[in-house]
Amino acid sequence: MATIELTQQSFEQTVGNNGIVIIDFWAPWCGPCRNFAPVYEKVSEKHADVTFCKVNTDEQQALAHQFQIRSIPTLMIFRDQIIVFMQPGSLPESQLENIIAQTKELDMDVVRAEVAKQQQK
16 A cells, blocks of 8 residues: 555544554655655555555644654554554564554553543543
């Protein structure tokens, strides 16, 4: 599956209409971002059931600010509209594959219960 360029306008619909959404926050001038891009693309082709997106932080500064992106690349994963993973830095292919596998295996009832507990504090 090809990656989708995510914008402030398309963000809510993309995250709301897809089970697992992986977002790569990047910038064209960022060397580590350019090095990570081929890995991200390769992994995206193996997972038709996952939506892979990219956010150009230079062009989508509001989204970068909304999620307090301080370092790029930053990888963020939503499952059922809940952020389940967020980490700055590029990842090797095997680690990205491992994180996707873990995301797919999550018991979302447990995750939702944990989120609800955190919101009550």
